[in-house]
Amino acid sequence: MPPTDLLRAQHNALVDLVPIPPVADELAARFAAAGHRLYLVGGSVRDALLGRPVNDLDFTTDARPEAVLAALAGWADAVWDTGIAFGTVGARRHGATVEITTFRADVYDGVTRNPVVAFGDTIEDDLVRRDFSVNAMAVELTGTRTFVDPHGGLAALHAGVLDTPATPEESFSDDPLRMLRAARFVSQLGLAPAPRVVAAMTAMAGQLSRITAERVQAELSKLLLGAHPRRAIELLVDTELAEVVLPEVPAMRLAVDEHMQHKDVYVHSLVVLEQAIDRETDGPDLVLRLAALLHDIGKPATRRKESDGRVSFHHHEVVGAKMTRRRLRELRYPKSVVDDVAQLVFLHLRFHGYGNGAWTDSAVRRYVTDAGPLLERLHRLVRSDCTTRNRRRAAALQRSYDGLEERIAALREQEELDAIRPDLDGNAIMEILGIPAGPLVGKAYKHLLAVRMERGPLGREEAEAELRRWAAEQTP
Template sequence: MSGTNVSTDVVELLSAFPVADELAERFAAAGHRLYLVGGSVRDALLGRLSGDLDFTTDARPPAVQKLLAGWADAIWDTGIAFGTVGAAKRGQTVEITTFRADAYDGVTRNPEVTFGDTIEGDLVRRDFTVNAMAFDLVERVLVDPTGGRAALAAKVLDTPATPQESFSDDPLRMLRATRFVSQLGFTPAPRVVEAMTAMAGELGRITPERVQAELSKLLTGAHPRAGVELMVATGLADVVLPELPAMKLEIDEHHQHKDVFHHSLVVLEQAIDLEEDGPDLVLRIAALLHDIGKPDTRRFEEGGGVSFHHHEVVGAKMVRKRLRALRYAKDVIEDVAQLVYLHLRFHGYGSGGWTDSAVRRYVTDAGHLLPRLHKLVRADCTTRNRRKANALQRTYDELERRIDRIAAEEDLRRVRPDLDGNEIMRLLGLPPGPQVGRAWKFLKELRLDRGPLDHDEAVAELFAWARSEGIEPPG
């Protein structure tokens, strides 16, 4: 918080959003109060008010709709059952919610919606004190009944009521705490950590979709490692992502190997350092879970060694299963799984045995994920042996140069057979069907192995393949 006069700080930030003053005037003229509230106030006090504004008011939803009519460019009522009316004005989105005084049933996270009459009563039912502040847009004063401003200055995350009451009302707040640790760099109060640890199992009441939304915000925050560590330490991860604590493998004096969980956190941080255009959710999930298959594949070898054979194959399957359970989008699931599956392949390159064909396959199998795969492989180098680390990075530099060289000669990102499907059908006299698909696949594999073929050579190879399949070309 940059200044001593909080009201002045907020007013200055709000000057960039004239819709706030316009709304305040309309509500005041009708005898109602209007407050900027919650995360909007928190962010304003942090000097970074975002574009979407949240307001609260004593006006009931029908009255809010009437006040917005004739002013807003668009109005929607998808949240009206919970007292929220949304609107847009000159590209600015606002949500206005009637004071709430809800009661929870203790079984689901769905409250019995009850409207309140005071701003103080509304604020004390919110999740954390840093989100339990409001700014009176008419009087230009901060309303802070639970000490949110002091908590914000101290970067402490605490609850307005007791944590037990707060988390019992809505268990998702426990996961939201880990998200705020990641996004804002806050430290949870000891009583909050204690309650999260004791009540972690309550998170099972929450739908996977809501859990996934909070997890994604945590992972794309500024400090995701701190959020993940809190999630694991309190037992929340046992409920929502049990594969994470499972990576905390015991290390004894006879079987030395990296702590897989700690290694994964380091890889996450190193992958973040390689991001170029802001947080990359797919890359971050892949970095955190790239070794998810190690616990299930760990084998103790004679002589004191430890192996994790095929952990990338097992890991890709586990990633798909977990991300599906969390209702991630199909493209996110497949991208993360493919990165996990491919993250070890580079380590066969250092032996010097890769042909141009192997490089083509590496690029082709990665497809659009190649830039992310480059980052993941580099981030996966966590050895403390500086000489070994430098050697690995030099080897990957050499592979990238080789990819660029071959790509300059061939369009690796769009490897296609030298003959397309129409020409295959014409040359072999085939109708559309499985045989054409097999011929196309044969020619693609040939292209990967040998690079581009001239037309006559490709036709000759196609005819030879066709005869081996019992297909006699016409003429």
């Protein structure tokens, strides 16, 4: 058999490896009846070949948007046309979500990432404009099923290489967000970018500033939640894309850590990220991963050389929490994510004052109360922050934290530690002191909470006595 015929036969045999759900067959029949072609395309084909779950189905077709709407009429349970200006129509059928896009042959203006929409006439026109060759494969569903792979996507997938159908310079100029998507696929799929892709990312990193913060944040989150986020972060730093996305991360390369045991804080932070991932129990945790990556970003700003030659970073957790809050806000993360990550960064160093159990019960209570619902994440972050190669020291630190967790468990059993409140509420304070609602009630509540932290549960009688004593001191 001639080589080209053999290759075509091998490709067509691959069609059997791509599971075609019934909803796709139904849709293909409707398009064929109307005289149009329909292809399963992009990530749907890639993930099917990798054995990954395919949830949403992406299709491309020679039918124009109006013909797509006509084909869906009476078949889809729901249709949405919010993307119809770009040739995309979405639909739902029996719980399955499908997205159908007319062949595209767009031209970009080089300023924004919005294309001048132009519809194409062939599947080849459509595939060449896609971001990466592993996403430029298709399976024709109308007529004889055919595997379409003009840019070697299957070979790239087999080799674990991430490359572009056109030149990477053309691809990234059309849409700079594709550079960040490259890093995301490194994390999610474990692919290695082709040398020419890395070169283009490095030369064109500044163009990422054309992309909105919301889009950058969405890609960054997917990257961090992937299976290999360290590889992706290293790619961002090496290509200088991180200077646009997370400049605080490459800045850590300048700070040798205070123990003189790490090449730099940057490498240490990547190790902490990996160790935090190993401690996840309920799937990928974006808040924990962000905190692990960013926990030491305050070190460059607080770096100081001491008289004995050692390097210190006093209060880097305070500075780091502020920097974290600012960066995540600029990336448009939800307030809950910003608050949680910043609080973990702020608290990550507190355990190091624990020593061999030197904390009072009051200090343990404050640790738990300040962490609140983040306590389990804080446990994982603090344990992950131990990256010393000294096995004896590492074991001692883990034993010390074991001791802290045991004390927390004991206090929790005794005192309902997770919901510490003063022994008297606001109504009781007003009744006992004979005062109306106002600032003085809040001050009394805070005082009783501080006493509760310090001395543990007081009981009603002792709490009333303490309240009266405090109130007497407030009277001129």
